[in-house]
Amino acid sequence: MGYTIIEKIIRHNTGAQNVKPGDIVTVKADRVMIHDIFIPFVADKFEEMGFKKLWDPDKAVLIYDHLVPASQLDDTRHFRIGDAFAAKYGMKHVHRSDGICHQLMTEAGYVKPGDVVFGTDSHTTTYGCVGAFSSGIGYTEMASILGTGTMWIKVPETIKVVIEGKLPEDVMSKDIILRLIGDLGADGATYLALEFTGSTVEEMSVSSRMTIANMAVEAGAKCALFTPDEKTAEYCEIKLNEFQKSLTGDEDAVYKKVIRYRAEDFVPVMACPSQVDKIKPVSELEGIAIDQVFIGSCTNGRLEDLAAAAGVLKGKKVADYVKLIVTPASRKIYQEAMDQGIMEILSEAGAIITHPGCGLCCGRTGGILSDGERVVATNNRNFLGRMGTNKVEIYLASPKTAAACALAGRIVSAE
Amino acid sequence: METFTGKVWVLGDDIDTDIIIPTEYLALKTIDEMKQYGFSPLRPELAGLIKEGDIIVAGKNFGCGSSREQAPEIIKALGVKCVIAKSFARIFFRNSINNGLLLMEQPDLYDDMTEGDIIQVTVNEHVEYQGRFYQIASLPQNLVDIISAGGLVKAMRKRNGLD
Structure with a gap:
């Protein structure tokens, strides 16, 4: 056997x-x-x-x-x-x-x-x-x-x-x-x-x-x-x-x-507030206004994730009022992203780039949100109260989708 | 077999560890300081209402999420005698055994249960509620050994010749 x-x-x-x-x-x-x-x-x-x-x-x-x-x-x-x-x-x-x-x-x-x-x-x-x-x-x-x-x-x-x-x-x-x-x-x-x-x-x-x-x-x-x-x-x-x-x-x-x-059957999706298994295609969520985008974490803070986001953001600007926060998963990735010009693209697009760490993902250090605000995030959990108050809505998505949302100021599909 | 009765608090499906104790309170020094924030994202008043000997009855996947061991420790520190759920997430299950918090899986009780009612539990056998009996499975022997030693710390102290 x-x-x-x-x-x-x-x-x-x-x-x-x-x-x-x-x-x-x-x-x-x-x-x-x-x-x-x-x-x-x-x-x-x-x-x-x-x-x-x-x-x-x-x-x-x-x-x-x-x-x-x-x-x-x-x-x-x-x-x-x-x-x-x-x-x-x-x-x-x-x-x-x-x-x-x-x-x-x-x-x-x-x-x-x-x-x-x-x-x-x-x-x-x-x-x-x-x-x-x-x-x-x-x-x-x-x-x-x-x-x-x-x-x-x-x-x-x-x-x-x-x-x-x-x-x-x-x-x-x-x-x-x-x-x-x-x-x-x-x-x-x-x-x-x-x-x-x-x-x-x-x-x-x-x-x-x-x-x-x-x-x-x-x-x-x-x-x-x-x-x-x-x-x-x-x-x-x-x-x-x-x-x-x-x-x-x-x-x-x-x-x-x-x-x-x-x-070939996969499409870009999001986990909707506040359960990781509440999955919907991004195309069904388009138009929902957002306040913040987070690209990083042990789920999606690697070089290919930052590069994918940079591919979407290159030469463009993050929407007014939207804070785009990018956190590389490690110092090594941080340095590679600098060497490859990825950080420059992200920064020119208006991203706030932080030190590597877990802080944002678990609402422990920086980037916390308040009642009624929405965030599109590439991390792994959208639990109630995880990134601020229990009235914050967290949508989990891929780095490509998250970057596209940061440009639009609302949920959209990446082109 | 041990039998006890208790008043029931009913919680839903997928009660995650961020609900049981949010990350922002994990660096408080003691479980006693943390316990007032138990379940605060969902029901901020609950920690203050739970009394010694109360029982939590919940739906499926209780304790899902992070590995924080403070979750079962807080439930125990609030005085909860046991948690009866349709199912438990695995890390939470292990952490509870290691800290001597009694857990029982029961598929039907949650659907019938009304908060505030009293139930009678006979460990490893059944729960009695409004004259009806709900069967519960017994635990594997290696887990019984840890619980009967008084948790994993005590089991290790014994191994190291301290108790």
Whole structure:
């Protein structure tokens, strides 16, 4: 009998011959990620549990991104606690202002295909873009992994998503994942793995795959998985080994469900306020006036996203009264966007360009809105109250669509 | 088997963790400081009304969204005895077990429930409401072990020879 990708990773990790959905197994963590919001709680729980040392300081990564730079009086406390914890237990991988955790984990080479990775953030599913099993956990579980190097998981069933064909010009991978979340519902993949395959997926850049893996959790998924290929190898700067090459769903593997799409059928869409699965084609929403546009986040703050926005904005001006805020996902992307002239185009169009970080997406630092205002945003959540008051309307969209809306001052389709 | 009764607060489908505790309050130092803001985007008055021993009954996908563990901690700190929902998001489910917040999946109770009514819960067996019985499934053994140790912190303290 064949295996799904997640079953292959768990078999490899545990050494177990038979692995089937529903089994509860103990896996070894290849890498873990903790971010600034939760480090004080992780540190407290770790010491309360009575651990004296980290199971492997080299495998733990600490990233300051949600609170950088500090915007509330107590925020720097998180950095002080994090720095002290890292010093005390010999952690070397600490990023204090390099960008968003989910961008850095693959960009800085911490995650490789076939790895098992846990992070104190729900969007840890992102690393499935390179074929790693990665999932979000809370700070108590993180504390216990830091001490033991292991965690229990239930082997999930898998939904296979097959996409074949060539995407229309105005469609980005964001439109694919939004449509899928709409079709599955916000709980349609709860406890499940999502496996993406087909010619459209093979054609996609690793960055585009990241957008999809990032938002898999918005359908409740435990993880999202893409088969590592030559693009993955180049991105990770490795040569794929035999195990990594084997990470494709077997033809006789058992899937909970197989969903098929024709790439040509996708259209630009938005998630409407205030549910991620309330998906409508942009063409049905045209004319709705907006106050702000946000292009950035771990979902859509990569170079190809900024380039796509620049393609729409080049030589034009953002509409009066609309604030266009652009946040690159990492320092590296920020620099590349400068080198390639993308920042200049964005700035000349009237964009406010911020430092890399999570602040805007979770309404924590800058760009918050007030009652009755509307924002078109490229991030991953439009929950009530996420980017300001509970009477702010958040529409989630691709960078291309978001840029077009910024020019028009209302919801429009990108040309 | 443990049996208890409690007054019910009814919440809807997809109650996300940003509703349970918005990001802006996550850097407050303690759960006690945070708990007054519980559910504030949806029902600002709710945290002040919940009393020790009350029960939350909700629709599907309760606790979806971020991995913030403050969500179950706040619900517990408000005095909520248990949450009964059609289904739970997975990270919230794990976090609740690790903090000893009792969760139960029940497909039908939410549709019949009126806020303010009293229900009787028999853990791992059923809920009784207006003379009707709603079955609830029992938890897997590894989770029972964590709960019976008093949560994951206590289980680890035991492992490390501290308790």
